[in-house]
Amino acid sequence: MKFTHSDNTTYRIGIGYVPKSWIDYGKNHKDIIMKYFEDKVRVWDADICGDVKIDFIFEDGKAYRLDYSWWCNEFGEEDEHGEKPWIMDEYYIEEISISDVDVEYKKERTWI
Numbered sequence: 001m002k003f004t005h006s007d008n009t010t011y012r013i014g015i016g017y018v019p020k021s022w023i024d025y026g027k028n029h030k031d032i033i034m035k036y037f038e039d040k041v042r043v044w045d046a047d048i049c050g051d052v053k054i055d056f057i058f059e060d061g062k063a064y065r066l067d068y069s070w071w072c073n074e075f076g077e078e079d080e081h082g083e084k085p086w087i088m089d090e091y092y093i094e095e096i097s098i099s100d101v102d103v104e105y106k107k108e109r110t111w112i
Contacts, residue, residue: 001024001025001026001027001028001029001032001058001059001060002022002023002024002058002059003022003023003024003025003032003056003057003058003059004019004020004022004023004056004057004103005023005036005054005055005056005057005103006053006054006055006056006101006102006103007054008020008023008103019103022059023036029056029058029062029064030064030093032056032058033056033064033066033093034093036054036056037066037068037091041054041066041068042068042089043070043087043089044087045086045087046070046072046087047072048072049069049070049071049072050069050070051067051068051069051070052066052068052069053065053066053067053068053102054066054068055096055100055101055102055103057098057101057103061098062095062098063095063096063097063098063100063101064093064094064095064096065093065094065096065100065101066091066092066093067091067092067093067094068089068090068091068092069089069090069091070087070088070089071087071088071089072086072087072088073085073086073087073088
């Protein structure tokens with residue numbers, strides 16, 4: 001299934017930000033978001049905390065928001081496996097209205 005997201009743009013001199021081509025992982029909605037999250041977003045090493053929100057639009061008109069945050073484990077918190085990793089994180093995926101999506105040039109997408 002084809003999709004795009006809020007970071008799927010490139011900057012062109014004289015034009016500004018323009019959308020990149022559609023992405024197709026050949027999976028369902030949540031599997032696509034998780035694959036993208038593991039490949040491109042998840043933080044494995046950091047010196048500071050942070051958070052990011054990424055909106056996804058799919059060719060069937062559904063939209064989702066990935067809300068991800070991470071922080072340094074300064075106080076020795078244990079994870080679900082009883083280990084004390086340096087980076088702690090959490091993420092949430094929620095379905096949102098297509099009108100709430102923050103995707104560049106969403107009105108120019110032909111199938112939405």
